[in-house]
Amino acid sequence: SQQGEEDPQALSIQEGENATMNCSYKTSINNLQWYRQNSGRGLVHLILIRSNEREKHSGRLRVTLDTSKKSSSLLITASRAADTASYFCATPPAGGTSYGKLTFGQGTILTVHP
């Protein structure tokens, strides 16, 4: 089993539509993070949600966390062509320190058509 699995694997939408990506994980966490990766580029941190939070907003991003279902979702509202990228969820070690390794999911490839 793998920690952090996103679905769908690929998502194709039109500009202006909302995009929703989901992430499931296996073990308990103290936070979950979402990263974006433009094609062939580095990872950009988008948002971190703590285990005691259920929802968090940042601009056009909305992240939810359901610890009972061990799942999180990332919603991008009013998508733009520039949002085209791969999106990954990542979790630190269960019950560990804040400074441990991150475990990444396979990612969702989002394509936003102009």
Place this chain on the structure above:
Amino acid sequence: EPEVTQTPSHQVTQMGQEVILRCVPISNHLYFYWYRQILGQKVEFLVSFYNNEISEKSEIFDDQFSVERPDGSNFTLKIRSTKLEDSAMYFCASLGLAFYNEQFFGPGTRLTVL
């Protein structure tokens, strides 16, 4: 805004050769990491480094790999004898105490082993 930098952006080498990938983490950060991403796959943790020593390493990080912080600014990953399967994007990341588990990633070095 401070950022993690990596050099070179692309390295091509022959199988069996040694390579050194370089990273300059954000100054005053204390925790340093290397991850890699084989094309089309997810980001995998290699090693974490704190207080001038390895704090954790993955199964991938075998005797062919080593890390070093030779001075106060650089953080290097050495692969002693490269294999074809070492071809990947290598990301450096750093984390400071002011940011709760947010690792700042560099743009990556694409390593191609021929």
